[in-house]
Amino acid sequence: MQTDVLIVGSGAAGLTAALNLADRFRVTVLAKGALNDGSTSWAQGGIAAVLEPGDTFDNHVEDTMIAGAGLNDREIVEFVVEGAPAAITRLTELGVPFAMDGEVLHLTREGGHSHRRIVHVADATGWAVQDALQKAAEAHPNITLVPDQVAIDLVTGRHEERYSGAGRVWGVYAVDRVSGHVNLYTAHATILATGGAGRTYLFSTAPRGATGDGIAMAWRAGARVANMEFMQFHPTCLYNLEVKNFLITEAVRGEGGQLKNPNTGHRFMPDLDPRAELAPRDVVARAIDAEIKRYGLDYVHLDISHMPADFVRGHFPNIHEKLLGLGIDMTTQPIPVVPAQHYTCGGVVIDRDGRTDLPGLYAAGECTESGLHGANRLASNSLLECFVFGEAAARSIAANWDTLPAVPAIRAWDESRVTDSDEEVVIKQNWTEIRRFMWNYVGIVRTTKRLERAQNRIKLLSSEVDDYYGHFRVTPDLIELRNLIQTAELIVRSALHRHESRGLHFTLDYPGLAAEAVDTILIP
Template sequence: MEPAANYQCDVLVVGSGAAGLTTALQLADTLKVTVLSKSALTEGSTFYAQGGIAAVFDKNDSIESHIEDTLVAGAGLCDPAAVKLTTENARDSLQWLIDAGVGFDKVESDGQSPTYHLNREGGHSHRRILHAADATGRAVQTTLQEQVLKHPNITVLERYNAVDLITGQHIDADPGCYGAYIWNRMEEQVETIAANFVVLATGGASKVYQYTSNPDIASGDGIAMAWRAGCSVANMEFNQFHPTCLFHPNAQSFLLTEALRGEGAVLKRPDGSRFMPDFHELAELAPRDVVARAIDYEMKRLGADCMFLDISHKPKEFIEQHFPTIMDKCLSLGIDMSSEPIPVVPAAHYTCGGVRTDLHAQTDVPNLYAVGEVACTGLHGANRMASNSLLECLVFARAAAKDILAKQSSKAPQTHLPSWDESQVSNSDEEVVIQHNWHELRLFMWDYVGIVRTTKRLERALHRIELLQREIHEYYANFRVSNNLLELRNLVQVAELIVRSALERKESRGLHYTLDYPNTMEKAEPTVLTPSH
């Protein structure tokens, strides 16, 4: 008989951002939940999200309008059912956050009771973005953390990487997910955790690119693990590049929220002239893919290192009130955004595709769910609209929890799981190999699979990925795991899925722009890849 698992629970949640913590809290009154956090609890993309969360709170706005804006931004590829589910449940989900203690900004209005201050961002026809200054993610993350850490039915394991999912084929059982191998970073050993249900909430894969707004942990772990476990993935070619990341050698990954442009900031060339009106009728408030391509085009055309974002025409008090985090960061680098423009470049920001799920967040593998950026629910289509991402985390976390509670039974988890076998491996003395492969992957993905693509570039990238995969597979088979090795293994798998998906799409649509197929086909179809094993 196989030895008992190191840990067991009713539900294992892999990931500790808004999607993972919301799922855990929705389940914990009934079930025992373990939350796996790869780094410190605060180190996910949620914590760094600036803009806000979209929902209809204005009497002049409507759910129908939110639906229409989302469908337009998604360039014909959204699943209307997913859009409808998300927008209809937006206000309830936001109210749940408010009740939990998230303090969204309010404004006084003519002696009436204060109402929520609503921002407008690119692609939205109305002001519908609830926010906490320019640090909404931090407010959401810290509030949810407080709730999770005091809940008696939730166990948090910090600094644990998920290595692989344990499925029926591992234990000669019915198809399904029965737990996971997890790497204890403190003890540097692989352990097992048994669960009746597993929820992937691991975020996206933007670290596959050299320039990204994401924290270091966004290495596509959940997508790669789900693929190895037999899940299909969809729309992996649609990587959103945020148009405006701060361009400064000491400010890697610092994002400048779209709300700046919503409040009047304009994009300028180095000579001070505006260029967005040349590219789209909505100018700076055009969808992100349009703005990112415009900046990329102008940089290449002029041979410039960056473009500039200018809000200095607004009163200094207004900027300090609405964008205190950005103001402080810029000042620390010697940039006074109240009197001068901010240098900006696009950076990989959001993975619109991911593990394919239904409207309950259920994947192809029974008892395995995917919530948040790791998933492809159909909400985002070919381009995610601003401030729909945290909303998706909340709505689909609640949907997953509802489905799990409906399916849960009193049966104990399958605790006897195969132990991790590292009898044939040794400690590596060549960490430099991992570092070299890491940098090579991220550089050629940026050069060949970036904002503008060609078939030749994609084929060149795929060839290099296949070489790297062989090298990494050999390395993985011979040496003990490490954080960098696990992330590299997952990133190269996700890179392959991105490139294969991009090669399959013989058109330009949304975030996927190829010079070889510049036109958009009449009918929009998702790109679905299914594992052959």
């Protein structure tokens, strides 16, 4: 199938780009599963924007730089922050029902922010945003939405019928989750909006499909990847052995929630940081991790029961309802929480137009390293990045359309030398093994020895999976496993390279901060 612009990913970044392109071009959007299965739908908190009287762009920029431990690109931070109010306006016009305080938007506050600037829809902002964008995309005659397409690899010059070493990207090969058939999708320009790599870890707030696909595909095709060691761990994921990845939004702490030792009832954050529960996520996650290890706990308590019950129910209706179903009334009881992998701060290197190193390939959102987040993402800057860079990529493609070459003849996917797998257990075993050793060896607190152990295991698994990939027909599970291993390798390589503790990368072997903040850039 040929189209003008191909977008891989149907979340906030992908659909924003599609809607900005569709008035002029035919756009095809591929979703890995259902259209709303990605991370956008799961975002509880909100979108950061300077809207409160007395707040300024400079304040938002400074908060972002402080959270990012000085590794952010200030020009990019300014570009994104200044684009936030307009993004909120466009979302309002699309029908996103943001919470109001009389005639003005209700703003909440989250960790690391010096002002109230989080625009939200109760505690289900992402779901409302996804719904509005998706309805607009479904209604547009120039947008084709294709679910259940698991991208295998980018189509480049080496897949042309007349081989080219130029490295230009022409689209993707993708396996249909339902039929098992491999489809070829080609386009003049391709945008990766595939989300992060949270499922590299055993405990994660990310959806099942967050397996680093875009990052791994871009790396294999020859694009640079940066800052993969900076994996953000959300401090407060519900501790429940049945419900593995239910996030308790940062806004619970923003509205007065306190972290306490479940044995003693002691509120420990004020002992460690003057910002207490409103310290940046890396600080809070390490504090909880230390408290759990020091006292041999399974979890700590997040307690907002001292606030009025109507206030709690009104601000957090979805969380309140979910917890009630699990036997916890957050208006009268504390919530058991643990840290869990939450956000991938590194990714495919892009410029302010969303361009990657490869001609014809753009990227936006969590799969990228734009310079916005630095060593640690500031709360509620993630959806914002999707809107600003989704639009930037669309704007760049439209502006340069006349210079884009025609799509050449591309070879179809070749399955002539492979057979159906007779040992799916290999995939399941390796998937579980990766996530467990990444959690134990490449988690919140690291050491060189642990990282080297992880690296050795990755080498063994890589050769197993490469052999498997070469002999058997591709399946969605095999594609995801291949990408998980590649992403894990990039994370560990980056972590071993950084001989300091900065932001989300904390290592006992190098606890100090280096004099200069330098990006970790990996070159294929």
